[in-house]
Amino acid sequence: MTVTASSPLTLLALPAFSDNYLWLLHDGRHAWVVDPGDAAPVRACLDEQGLTLQGILLTHHHADHTGGVQELVQSTGAVVYGPAYETLPEPVHRLSGGETVEVLGHTFEVLDVPGHTAGHIAYFGASVAPAPLLFCGDTLFSGGCGRLFEGTPAQMLDSLDRLSALPDTTRVCCTHEYTLSNLRFARAVEPDNAELAAYAQHCEALRAAGQPTLPSQLDLERQINPFLRSRTASVRAGLKTQVPDLTDDDVAVFAALREWKNRF
Numbered sequence: 001m002t003v004t005a006s007s008p009l010t011l012l013a014l015p016a017f018s019d020n021y022l023w024l025l026h027d028g029r030h031a032w033v034v035d036p037g038d039a040a041p042v043r044a045c046l047d048e049q050g051l052t053l054q055g056i057l058l059t060h061h062h063a064d065h066t067g068g069v070q071e072l073v074q075s076t077g078a079v080v081y082g083p084a085y086e087t088l089p090e091p092v093h094r095l096s097g098g099e100t101v102e103v104l105g106h107t108f109e110v111l112d113v114p115g116h117t118a119g120h121i122a123y124f125g126a127s128v129a130p131a132p133l134l135f136c137g138d139t140l141f142s143g144g145c146g147r148l149f150e151g152t153p154a155q156m157l158d159s160l161d162r163l164s165a166l167p168d169t170t171r172v173c174c175t176h177e178y179t180l181s182n183l184r185f186a187r188a189v190e191p192d193n194a195e196l197a198a199y200a201q202h203c204e205a206l207r208a209a210g211q212p213t214l215p216s217q218l219d220l221e222r223q224i225n226p227f228l229r230s231r232t233a234s235v236r237a238g239l240k241t242q243v244p245d246l247t248d249d250d251v252a253v254f255a256a257l258r259e260w261k262n263r264f
């Protein structure tokens, strides 16, 4: 069989519910979707563009990420990948991190990123043009990170450290449009961060025009996201205005930052 040079993949953010995006990747014929909490927007996109759904990637078990799986599998026969140790619609290929999944001719690496849930995984495609792709579910958001429902602050800090070590140009495909509220918090933490102020203005303009703020880019997140910056002097100084007796322990700092955001 002759394999032709792979054409660039198209990445779409399909809005669902009040603030979810269902990320859909296609090559003009075949498609994969990430965390389809609702089947309807995916079906509509497949029909409109004449695409066949080949596969589904799941990051964690929450219903707004998995609710459409059964209907999509029944109607398309798509193969499903998901975290090893979470309750998911069956059948599912179970992944715990370190494996790879072939998606439309590209290898995606599976990353174990517990914190939001105990078994949360992410998918990283290094070879996708024009820039690497990260599907990180509810672990990393633009300007923020997921709530710690099942994991510990130490686990989440470690998960975010590993995501933060990915290449600068990585496109960060988060599941929720939480950016503006995350940036309000980020600005309370780092009022003097000029990149953050400029990015907040940029995102406000995007939302006013009805556009998604996502995907974000990893090098930008390292400049503006307090949860990737919890070791910087400026984030620690901001946090000390709330928690005067804060110690220098990395995990304690991260936990205090997450706590502050919870009640912000």
Ligand SMILES: [Zn+2]
Binding pocket: 060, 062, 116, 138
């Ligand atoms: Zn979730």
Ligand SMILES: [Zn+2]
Binding pocket: 062, 064, 065, 138, 175, 176
């Ligand atoms: Zn979610």
